[in-house]
Amino acid sequence: MTDGTGYGIRAGDVGSVAGKLNTAADQMGTVKSTMPQEQCSTPAAMGGEEAAPAYDDFVAGWQREATVLRDALKKQRSP
Numbered sequence: 194m195t196d197g198t199g200y201g202i203r204a205g206d207v208g209s210v211a212g213k214l215n216t217a218a219d220q221m222g223t224v225k226s227t228m229p230q231e232q233c234s235t236p237a238a239m240g241g242e243e244a245a246p247a248y249d250d251f252v253a254g255w256q257r258e259a260t261v262l263r264d265a266l267k268k269q270r271s272p
Contacts, residue, residue, distance in 0.1 A: 214266050214269050217266050218263055218266035218267045221259060221262050221263040221266055222263050224259060225256065225259035225260065225263060228252070228255055228256060228259060229252050230252065230256070
């Protein structure tokens with residue numbers, strides 16, 4: 194399909210990219226589910242009262258980032 198300028202979109206290429214985005218979104222969901230969650234151990238097991246909140250913040254940040262990436266990939270594959 195061209196618009197007279199010589200540029201166009203090949204439907205097969207678009208479908209292929211959409212499939213890759215779909216796969217990537219599913220894989221990101223899998224990765225997110227395997228990431229550690231906030232600690233359920235005592236603070237002493239995580240290095241003490243000062244280290245445990247830092248670990249929780251670190252893990253929560255990675256969980257949020259994984260969610261953003263997964264959702265962005267899902268949005269890109271949507272028509």
